[in-house]
Amino acid sequence: MPFDLAFIWAGLIAFAVLTYVILDGFDLGLGILFPFGRSDGDRDLMMNSVAPVWDGNETWLVLGGGGLFAVFPLAYAVVMPALYMPITLMLLALVFRGVSFEYRWRTKRWKGVWDIAFFSGSVIAAFAQGIALGALVQGIEVTDRAYAGGWFDWLTPFSILTGLSVVVGYALLGATWLVYKTAGDIQVQMRRYARWLGSGTIGLIGVVSIMTPFQDAVYFERWFNLPGSLWTMLVPLVMLALIWAFFTGLKDQKDLQPFLSALGFFVVSFIGIGISFYPMMVPPTLTIWEAAAPDESLAFTLVGAVVLVPMILGYTAYAYWVFRGKMDPSEGYH
Amino acid sequence: MLDGFSAETLARMQFAFTVSFHIIFPAFSIGLASFLAVLNGMWLWTRDRTYLTLFDYWKKIFAVAFGMGVVSGIVMSYQFGTNWSVFSDKAGPVVGPLMAYEVLSAFFLEAGFLGIMLFGRDRVGEKLHMFATGMVAFGTLLSATWILSVNSWMHTPAGYSVNDVGQFAPEDWWAIVFNPSFPYRLIHMVLAAYLTTALVVGGVGAIHLLRDRTDPEARRMFSMAMWMAALVTPLQIFAGDLHGLNTLEYQPAKVMAMEGHYVSYPDGAPLILFGIPNPDEKRIDYAVQIPYASSLILKHRLDAPLDGLDTIPDDEEPPLAIVFYSFRIMVGLGFAMLGLGGWSLWARWRGQLFETRWLHRAAVLMGPTGFVAVLAGWITTEVGRQPYTVYGLLRTGDSLAPIDAPAVAASLIAFIIVYFFIFGAGTFYILRMMNKRPATPKLGLRDGPIRTAGVTPASQIERDVVPGK
Numbered sequence: 001m002p003f004d005l006a007f008i009w010a011g012l013i014a015f016a017v018l019t020y021v022i023l024d025g026f027d028l029g030l031g032i033l034f035p036f037g038r039s040d041g042d043r044d045l046m047m048n049s050v051a052p053v054w055d056g057n058e059t060w061l062v063l064g065g066g067g068l069f070a071v072f073p074l075a076y077a078v079v080m081p082a083l084y085m086p087i088t089l090m091l092l093a094l095v096f097r098g099v100s101f102e103y104r105w106r107t108k109r110w111k112g113v114w115d116i117a118f119f120s121g122s123v124i125a126a127f128a129q130g131i132a133l134g135a136l137v138q139g140i141e142v143t144d145r146a147y148a149g150g151w152f153d154w155l156t157p158f159s160i161l162t163g164l165s166v167v168v169g170y171a172l173l174g175a176t177w178l179v180y181k182t183a184g185d186i187q188v189q190m191r192r193y194a195r196w197l198g199s200g201t202i203g204l205i206g207v208v209s210i211m212t213p214f215q216d217a218v219y220f221e222r223w224f225n226l227p228g229s230l231w232t233m234l235v236p237l238v239m240l241a242l243i244w245a246f247f248t249g250l251k252d253q254k255d256l257q258p259f260l261s262a263l264g265f266f267v268v269s270f271i272g273i274g275i276s277f278y279p280m281m282v283p284p285t286l287t288i289w290e291a292a293a294p295d296e297s298l299a300f301t302l303v304g305a306v307v308l309v310p311m312i313l314g315y316t317a318y319a320y321w322v323f324r325g326k327m328d329p330s331e332g333y334h
Numbered sequence: 335m336l337d338g339f340s341a342e343t344l345a346r347m348q349f350a351f352t353v354s355f356h357i358i359f360p361a362f363s364i365g366l367a368s369f370l371a372v373l374n375g376m377w378l379w380t381r382d383r384t385y386l387t388l389f390d391y392w393k394k395i396f397a398v399a400f401g402m403g404v405v406s407g408i409v410m411s412y413q414f415g416t417n418w419s420v421f422s423d424k425a426g427p428v429v430g431p432l433m434a435y436e437v438l439s440a441f442f443l444e445a446g447f448l449g450i451m452l453f454g455r456d457r458v459g460e461k462l463h464m465f466a467t468g469m470v471a472f473g474t475l476l477s478a479t480w481i482l483s484v485n486s487w488m489h490t491p492a493g494y495s496v497n498d499v500g501q502f503a504p505e506d507w508w509a510i511v512f513n514p515s516f517p518y519r520l521i522h523m524v525l526a527a528y529l530t531t532a533l534v535v536g537g538v539g540a541i542h543l544l545r546d547r548t549d550p551e552a553r554r555m556f557s558m559a560m561w562m563a564a565l566v567t568p569l570q571i572f573a574g575d576l577h578g579l580n581t582l583e584y585q586p587a588k589v590m591a592m593e594g595h596y597v598s599y600p601d602g603a604p605l606i607l608f609g610i611p612n613p614d615e616k617r618i619d620y621a622v623q624i625p626y627a628s629s630l631i632l633k634h635r636l637d638a639p640l641d642g643l644d645t646i647p648d649d650e651e652p653p654l655a656i657v658f659y660s661f662r663i664m665v666g667l668g669f670a671m672l673g674l675g676g677w678s679l680w681a682r683w684r685g686q687l688f689e690t691r692w693l694h695r696a697a698v699l700m701g702p703t704g705f706v707a708v709l710a711g712w713i714t715t716e717v718g719r720q721p722y723t724v725y726g727l728l729r730t731g732d733s734l735a736p737i738d739a740p741a742v743a744a745s746l747i748a749f750i751i752v753y754f755f756i757f758g759a760g761t762f763y764i765l766r767m768m769n770k771r772p773a774t775p776k777l778g779l780r781d782g783p784i785r786t787a788g789v790t791p792a793s794q795i796e797r798d799v800v801p802g803k
Contacts, residue, residue, distance in 0.1 A: 059441050066411055070434035073426020073501070080415025080422070081735040087416055088745045092752050095405050099756055102401060106763050145423055145499065151741045293427035294503040301431040308438040 005299060006292035009071045010281065012305060016067055018270050020060035021129075022263055023316075027054040029174025031097060031122025032167060033193065034115070042186050047101070047118070049181045049327050054101065058094065059312070070301050074145060075281045075291035081147040082140045083132045083154055090128035097121030123167060130166030134159030137273070138215050139284040158211060165204035169266065172197035176259035181327050191250060194258055198246055201262070205239075205269055212276060216284055219276045232275055239268050342734050344742035345417040348749060350716075352409055354709055355753050359403030361708045364478055364524065365531025366396045367471040370451070372558075374467045378460060384554045391551070391772040392535075393452055395764055400448070402760045406753075411437075417742065421723050421733035428494055428502045428510055429484045436480035443473030475524065482523055486516035489715070489725050490584045502724070514584055518577040519715075525570040526711065529671065530704025532562035536674075537701020538768045540694040547688050551772035556697070557687060564675030571668055575631075581715075582632055585725060587646050588718030591657035593628055594618045595642035603628040603640035608662070611655040616643075618658075652720045656713065664710040667703045674700050 027050035037043035050057075068076040080087060100118035104111055135154035142148060175194040179187055213220040223232050242264040249257030277283060281291040292298060339347075370392055377385035411433065414422045422430075450458055450466035458466070493509030494502045504510055536559030542552035582589045590596075594606040596616040605627030609618035629638040643651050674696055681690045719725050723733045 062408055062411065062437050062441065065415075066430075066434050066437040069411070069414060069422060069426055070430030073430055074423050076415045076426065076430075077419035077423035077735075080412065081417075081419045081737050084416050084735075084737060084741050084745070087412060088748065091409050091412055092748055095409070095752060095756055098405055099401070099760065102398070103759055103763065110759075146420065146736050148736070151738050293430065294497060294501070296504040296507075297427040297431050300504065300507055301434050304431075304435050304438050312438075312441070 005295055005302065006071075006289050008302065009067075009292065009298055010288045012309075013064060013067050013072065014270075014274060016060055016064040018267065020057070020064055021266055021270065023057035023060060024054070025170045025263075025266060026050070026173035026177040026259075027057055028097075028122045028126050029170035029172065030177060031118050031174070032126060032171045033174045033178070033190075034119045034122070036189075036193070038185070038189070043115070045182065045186065045327055046178065047104075049178065058098070061094075063312075067301075067305075071293050071298050072281060072288075072291040073293050075286060077145070078140060078142050078147050078282055078286065078291075079136070082149060083135055084151055086128040086131045086135070086154055090125050090132070093121040093124035093128065095121075097125060122170075126167045126170045127163040130163035131155075131159045133166065133273075134162030136283070137162070137212060137276070140282050140286075142282065142285050158215065161204070161211070162208055165201070165208055168197060168204055169201045169262075172201045172262050173259070173266070176262045180255050180259045183326055191253070191258075194262075195247075195250055198250070198258075198262065201265060202243055205265065209236075209269075209272065212272075218280075218284065222276060235268060235272050235275065239265070242268065339739060339743070341737055341739040341742050342731055344739055344746055345734060345737070346730070348417060348742060348746040349413060351746070352406065352413060352749060352753070354712070355757060356403065356406040356410055357708060357712060358705050359399050359406060360474070360478065361527045361530050361705065362534065363396060363400045363403055364474045364527035365529075366392060366399065367474045368528065369531055369535065369558075370396060371467045371471040374464055378464060384550050387551050387772050388555055395767055397448075397452055398760055398764050398767075400444075402757055404444075406757070409749075415735075416745075417735050417737065418723070418733050419735035421728065424501050424728060424733075425488070425724055426501070428491075428504050429487060431504075432480050432484045432487075432511065436477055436484075440473050440477035440480070443469050443476065447473065478524060478527070479520060482520045483511050483513070483516050486519045487511075487513045488723060489513075489519075489719055490515040491724055491727060502727075515577075515580055518573070518580045521573045522570070522577045522711075525566055525573055526704070526708050528562065529566050529570055530708055532559045532566065533671065533674075533697075533700050533704040534702070535559040536563060536697045537699075540697035540701075541769070542771055543688060543694050544691065544698070546771075549771060549773075553688050555772070556694075557682075560675065560678035560682070560687065560697070563671060564679050567668065567672045567675045571672065574665075574668070579632065581718075585719060586641065587643065587650065587652060588657065588715070589632070590641065590643045590646070591652045591654040591718050592661040592714060593632075593640075594621070594654065594658045595628070595640060596654065597644050598640065598642040599629070600639045602626040602635075602637040603632075603642075605631065609658075611658050613653075613655060650721065652718045657718045660710040660713040660717070664707050664714060667707040667710070670700065670703065671707075 030046055030050055034043060034046060037046050065076075068079075096117040098121075100114040100121065104114040104118070107114070131154060134156070138156060138158060140147060140149065141153070172194060175190045175197055178190040179194055182190065213223050242261050245264075246258055246261035249261060279287050279289075281288045370389060373385050373389040373392070376382070377389060447466040447469040450463060451470050455463045487510055490513045491502070492513040493504065493506035495505050497503040535555050539552045539554075539556030539559055542549050543556055546552070578589065578592075593603070594609060594611060595603060596611075596618070602625070604621075604623040604625045606618055606621050606623045609621035609623075612619045626636040629640055630636055632638075632640065643654065674693075677693055677696070678687065681687045681693050687693075721730050722728060723730050
């Protein structure tokens with residue numbers, strides 16, 4: 001594996017996407033659980049538990065997309081038209097959801113409208129992201145540096161399954177986040193949801209993992225080929241450990257352990273996808289090196305990323321530190 | 335509803351629609367961020383509470399406008415891929431890194447400092463708060479700089495080579511960023527943003543003066559805005575003229591369309607003030623024109639020859655009528671702004687600035703014209719560079735993604751509905767805030783933090799500014 005600019009950038013983009021999934025995952029999940037809040041007070045609490053951080057979380061999506069355009073323009077040019085509808089849906093859903101955070105507080109008559117916008121925006125955005133993932137795993141047809149498929153190619157039983165998986169998985173992240181951030185009735189309620197959602201997520205990850213190697217012979221080979229598969233065996237083992245940590249955490253009424261374990265599910269699944277894909281940027285034909293921009297572009301952008309990404313990580317960590325600990329409902333947040 | 339349009343036409347409509355919506359918000363927030371920095375600086379310097387009240391008033395309006403600008407901007411950055419993927423592949427190595435820098439640097443500044451500016455005065459101290467306010471203003475200007483560099487490169491490409499897979503490959507980043515039209519475009523746009531904001535602030539001030547001409551905040555903001563309009567408009571007209579001369583050098587066909595010159599004038603071209611372009615006959619009907627004035631303006635000689643669109647092959651011509659009209663709207667509004675600024679100077683000199691009711695009414699009427707002029711200006715420059723995306727090198731028709739018309743039509747309709755709904759509501763909330771006196775204690779219905787963009791830790795520390803509850 002050549003360690004060059006393209007490889008570094010593939011790692012950075014993967015990092016940005018994973019950071020996005022981890023960070024925005026739980027606040028989208030919270031939106032998915034929003035209608036299940038038992039009272040207006042509970043719903044205010046739910047929304048307020050992510051209000052200080054959600055917008056920073058979404059920045060990583062822009063970084064992922066903008067970064068892809070800058071350093072892997074060919075991948076960007078192929079993937080975006082292939083995922084035309086899911087991407088457009090996701091953007092519109094995120095617009096709705098994003099403004100709900102603010103508009104909801106600016107009106108009495110329309111509060112219900114923005115509540116619905118918040119919930120449906122979160123569900124649609126999560127589902128569209130899952131579909132995009134599934135469509136990418138299935139592979140994207142490329143001829144002459146352009147997308148060569150139809151505009152409904154992304155819609156298959158497999159991509160619907162991955163879409164559903166992401167919705168359930170994000171809801172799990174949302175529920176465990178609330179277990180961590182709240183106390184009392186709402187915590188009990190969310191702990192109960194987390195158990196069901198956790199089982200659902202694990203089941204769906206299992207089904208998707210079993211189906212993935214059959215989407216492309218290359219994936220199959222990568223996973224079931226000695227001696228390489230000795231390494232890939234680590235992935236399911238770590239997953240088993242995380243599942244154990246998740247359920248014991250719930251049973252012992254730990255606050256943070258279920259959330260961290262659920263994040264672990266996503267990290268491990270992401271690594272699994274990485275193992276399937278490498279060295280492809282866009283399966284089945286486009287490699288990281290074919291998709292990369294000229295070295296001048298990669299080097300120029302890397303300078304900025306090396307300086308600015310740690311700063312962004314720094315203030316993100318600071319924001320989470322400022323808002324650590326349980327929410328106090330009487331305080332009405334903030 | 336959109337049957338019969340090609341995918342290319344629909345994709346162009348979608349881009350025009352989303353980018354036109356988008357530019358309204360930055361045009362406002364760039365100027366407003368600087369205005370806020372000035373207000374805060376004046377408050378610290380003079381300790382006159384009027385400035386502080388105005389700062390708190392405009393910062394809430396700023397937050398909503400800024401948020402809408404960010405949300406509509408995210409859509410832009412993905413649309414390059416979904417609708418214009420061939421452009422993305424070919425031009426990505428050059429313009430992508432500039433846009434990545436915009437994301438990294440602008441997001442960094444806004445994320446780090448917006449919250450402190452909005453809510454952190456009591457938490458971080460006045461000095462750090464002033465610094466944060468300055469950084470937000472700087473961030474909006476920095477963001478504009480990167481984006482206008484990208485846009486200018488597409489008009490006047492420089493510093494590139496073409497590699498073996500047909501991409502524009504960067505050769506000289508300095509030449510790319512500081513391409514020939516960039517300085518002119520940047521100055522013209524930043525001044526436009528300042529002028530737009532001055533007109534909005536002046537219009538809001540005038541509304542409150544018409545209701546109560548003793549309102550101290552209304553007097554202060556009206557006075558500041560009218561100074562701005564009086565000083566910046568002449569500068570802007572001068573900058574626009576320089577920008578036009580730069581365009582004549584690099585994109586002569588655009589200037590031909592702006593001037594309405596279907597034909598060449600070997601002995602000096604007339605300045606067509608008004609008229610109706612007739613594309614079939616290739617002439618301007620009912621033209622009102624000043625002989626030789628166009629040559630005088632563009633070449634500084636009465637009898638200087640000027641080429642017309644008859645020297646440009648038909649398939650390389652921009653659509654004259656749109657450019658011709660939009661250019662006249664922009665220039666006409668520019669001179670109306672000059673008139674308003676001059677009138678305000680006259681009224682001020684006579685000590686009647688806060689008593690001249692008709693001046694206030696005119697200022698209210700002129701309030702939104704900055705946005706119209708900005709849109710008209712962008713339409714002039716963007717339609718005028720057709721049929722190219724990268725001028726002279728990549729045609730618009732060759733930039734399109736391999737997408738089907740129904741897909742673009744469906745998403746275009748979705749964008750139109752969602753944008754009118756979302757931004758309609760946001761604009762309504764802004765107008766409702768503007769309609770209240772600056773000294774109103776609670777502007778929003780339930781006053782709370784507004785952060786559509788940026789992690790804003792400082793904003794959350796202050797626990798008494800709470801939405802709801």
